[in-house]
Amino acid sequence: MRRARQIAMAALALLLGAFAVVALAQPPVTRSSAAVEVRPEIAALESQVSRLDEGPELFEQSCSSCHGFEGEGVEGQAPSLKHAGEAAADFYLRTGRMPLGQVGDEPLRGEPRFGDKEIEALDAYVGSLGEGPAIPKVEPSQGSVSEGMRLFTESCAGCHGIGGKGGVAIGGYAPPLGEATPAEVGEAIRVGPYLMPRFSEGTISPAEVNSIARYVELTQNPEDAGGFGIGHIGPVPEGLVAWFAAVAAVLLVARLIGERLGGSRADDEAEEPR
Numbered sequence: 001m002r003r004a005r006q007i008a009m010a011a012l013a014l015l016l017g018a019f020a021v022v023a024l025a026q027p028p029v030t031r032s033s034a035a036v037e038v039r040p041e042i043a044a045l046e047s048q049v050s051r052l053d054e055g056p057e058l059f060e061q062s063c064s065s066c067h068g069f070e071g072e073g074v075e076g077q078a079p080s081l082k083h084a085g086e087a088a089a090d091f092y093l094r095t096g097r098m099p100l101g102q103v104g105d106e107p108l109r110g111e112p113r114f115g116d117k118e119i120e121a122l123d124a125y126v127g128s129l130g131e132g133p134a135i136p137k138v139e140p141s142q143g144s145v146s147e148g149m150r151l152f153t154e155s156c157a158g159c160h161g162i163g164g165k166g167g168v169a170i171g172g173y174a175p176p177l178g179e180a181t182p183a184e185v186g187e188a189i190r191v192g193p194y195l196m197p198r199f200s201e202g203t204i205s206p207a208e209v210n211s212i213a214r215y216v217e218l219t220q221n222p223e224d225a226g227g228f229g230i231g232h233i234g235p236v237p238e239g240l241v242a243w244f245a246a247v248a249a250v251l252l253v254a255r256l257i258g259e260r261l262g263g264s265r266a267d268d269e270a271e272e273p274r
Ligand code: HEC
Pocket: 059, 062, 063, 064, 065, 066, 067, 077, 078, 079, 080, 081, 083, 084, 088, 089, 092, 093, 098, 099, 100, 101, 102, 103, 104, 107, 122, 126, 191, 193, 194
């Protein structure tokens, strides 16, 4: 019956609307595919790791094949960690850059391979190998956004871009800073990973690091006003999703109206289920 069909279509429209709302309310799903790929590997490593909570043992298991049994480095394989310091260990482990999969791989940000306790144990062990930068205490709330922006523009934007979206560095690529925690910002500043220069406390003071970290946080959540939770990827994709939902709704309404007006047309009648 026509009436039943109209009710069904209206119900469908409602469902579609509800679906759009639910879809918009979903948490961001970026990077999930990468996380799924490495999860079994992480689980295996984690159970292995939970049995060993000592830094030296962990190091021997996961790092010494490249860095040597005492972290002395292996020619043509991996550098000495004698003066890497806790800051470098913490940075490379928390950003998932270490342990490197294979000699020759570029260390890239990824899922961390260890839990907090293991990372702390490894940090302490690497720190004990010789003098190196300590893990900086970073408190963005103590910093000033305007100072942070000025310092970031002067010292960081040349590579990472003024909005922290990443850019070109001489000889490579400077990553976007969207996922860097305040601690990682401080560590990167003191450690100078890969092509990035290292900044001493004389060049960038701890207070200035707080300001830079605060500015980086701002670039990660610009205003955080407006937009649904589809990953804060900006107004264009969010607008697109809204468009798709709106277009679908308009099509359905058009169809309902069409059914009412065109009800007497013969070809329409022919389609009617009896
Ligand atoms: C497959 C080999 C390999 C393994 C395994 C490995 N590393 Fe590395 N590591 C490297 C290479 C190569 C570099 C140099 C990367 C670069 O140039 O940025 C490096 C760099 C580092 C650095 C930075 C050194 C510095 O002076 O800034 C730290 C810290 C580090 N590794 C810690 C570790 C820890 C801790 C582990 C074990 C959990 C580990 N690595 C496992 C190959 C490896």
